[in-house]
Amino acid sequence: MKVMLIVPPYPKDKIFRKSMKSLGAVLPPLGIAYIAAMLEKYSHEVKIIDGPAMATVLEYGFEELEKDIKEFSPDLTGISASTSQMGHAKKTLKIIKENNPNCITVLGGALISADTNALLHFNDADYGVYGEADLTFPEIIKKIENKEKIEGSEGLIWRENNIVNFLKPKVIMNLDDIPMPARHLLNMKIYRPSPANYRRLPATTMMTSRGCPYKCIFCSKPTIGTAFRAHSAKRVVDEIEHLVNEYGIKDIQMFDDTFTLLPERTKEICKGIIERKLDIGWNCMTRVDRIDKEITELMKKAGCYEMGFGIESGSERMLKFIKKGVTKQQIRNGVKLAKNSGIHVRGFFMMGFPTETKKEVLETIEFAKELDVDVAQFMVSTPFPGTELWEIAKMSGEINEDWSSFTFYAPDEVPFTSKLLSKNDILDLYKKAYKSFYLRPKFILRQFLYIRSFTDIERQWNAAKGILGL
Structure with a gap:
């Protein structure tokens, strides 16, 4: 069967503030690349359209998409869309x-998994898929080819008498059973990380585990599955070696929520x-309470140059x-431990939570400066449907009805406001956070001292343009 997997065209300046566009990453869509690999395993012909990347780098739009659809003439099309992309998904x-x-x-995507009734609002969508769809797509395609009824398939969302029904998918417990992402179906040359997330090019991303056992109220993981599962250490190193040999990759961003959750696997x-x-450099995301001296020193020796911590608030x-x-x-202890091992620290901070005051946001900004992380990424609290934060936000303020504002990065609108923090308050604090952190003489001097190559100069220049343009 001919299958087209699409992420709708969506230029990055619709996600980031225009001045921050140069800081925005353009990364491979690993989720649909995994699905594509599973479909190829069963001999299906697959084409991937990575709309956001192609729109940002190649000025690809809906006219080009329509042309590709006509030329490929798929039997089945899967559309993956985040909450902020729902308008583009409809088009x-x-x-x-x-x-x-x-x-x-x-x-498919987070919204339809969080609210299966959303399928009723997409007249041109025949079905939806719930959560991880690696197993769902091959199963329903097999049934279609055998002329069997697909309603009732695990992982499928369907309509019946204008009522939405669904079954959750099987949980893939052994991730090594899934082929490596079908990167050969992607134009790997168009991707780029954000300036702070690489040291050498070409760079790319990997996912070595799925799920997260923690309960942060803003996380959308509960809508797509929280069970933690991980590739074996051998499979992870095999994929790194494949990326080095096949694509000449020099730098990898590990996209796991908590890379060091299993200490022995990390080692x-x-x-x-x-x-x-x-010969590979890499960075990862983890928690401050899931590292120790032995692990950080070994990670440094293996090429890890940066850890990202979800700090969130001061x-x-x-x-x-x-x-x-x-x-x-x-x-404080986790940041110090990483730095003492020679690993840079990227801190993620959020502002605009329900019940949060301006004073508490200012505490967060000051805490970022106290920690003196090497990179601070400030984001706007975003109450995605299906999360605990969504339920709290509905009772604590006003949720923006424009789904395109649900991006974390405060392009022009914000997804949630409360009686304590207005839209203008949040946007002003967002600007203040970036400028007060990055325009410190201490920070600027350190960036000059970090320069070791022309690539470093280029990274720092792109970052500076974004900050100064806020």
């Missing part, structure tokens, strides 16, 4: 049905990189409110 579905009425259309990955003498009250599960002192 994509309409184009498919206008040009190929018999094509089966399947909508085995690092030892594998060292033993195979892979207010003890807000850390408890969002169920982060750590204290400010634990955060």
Whole structure:
């Protein structure tokens, strides 16, 4: 069967403030690349359209998408769309049905998993998929080819008498059973990380695990599955070696929520990189309470140059409110531990939570400066449907009805406002956070001292343009 997997065209300046566009990453869509690999395993012909990347780098739009749909003429199309892309998903579905009425259309993404009734609002979507769809797509396609009824399939969302029904998918417990992402179906040359997230080019991304056992109220993981599962250390190192040999990759961003959750696996990955003498630099995200001296020093030896920590707030009250599960002192200790091992620290901070005051946002900004992280990424609290934060936000303020504002990065609008913080308050604090952190003489001097190559100069220049343009 001919299958087209689409992420709708969506230029990055619709996600980031225009001045921050140069800081925005353009990354491979690993989710649909995994699905594509599973479909190829069963001999299906697959084409991927990575709309956001192609729109940003190649000025690809809906006219080009329509042309590709006509030329490929898929039997089934899967559309993956985040909450902020729902308008683009509707337009994509309409184009498919206008040009190929018999094509089966399947909508996936966080919103439809969080609210399956959303399928009723997408007239041109025949079905939806719930959560991870690696197993769902091959199963429903097999049934279609056998002329069997697909309603009732695990992982499928369907309509019946204008009522939405669904079954959750099977949980993939052994991730090593899934082929490596079908990167050969992507134009790997168009991707770029943000300036702070690489040291050498070409760079790319990997996911070595799925799921997260923690309970942060803002996280959308509960809508798509929280069970933590991980690739074996050998499989991870095999994929790194594949990226080095096949694509000449020099730098990898590990996209796991908590890369070091399993300490022994982390050590085995690092030892594998060292033993195979892979020339690779990499960064990852984890928690301040999931590292120790032995692990950080081994990670550094294996090429890890940066760790990202979800710090979120400088207010003890807000850390408890969002169920982060750590204290400010634990955060201080974790940041210090990473830095003492020679690993840079990227801190993620959020502002605009329900019940949060301006004073508490200012505490967060000051905490970022106290920690003196190497990179601070400030984001706007975004109450995605299906999260605990969504339920709290509905009772605590006003949720923006424009889904395109649900991006974290405060382009022009904000997704949520409360009686304590207005839209203008949040946007002003967002600008203040970036400028007060990055325009410190101490920080600027340190960036000059970090320069080791022309690539470093280029990275720093792109970052500076974004900050100064706020």
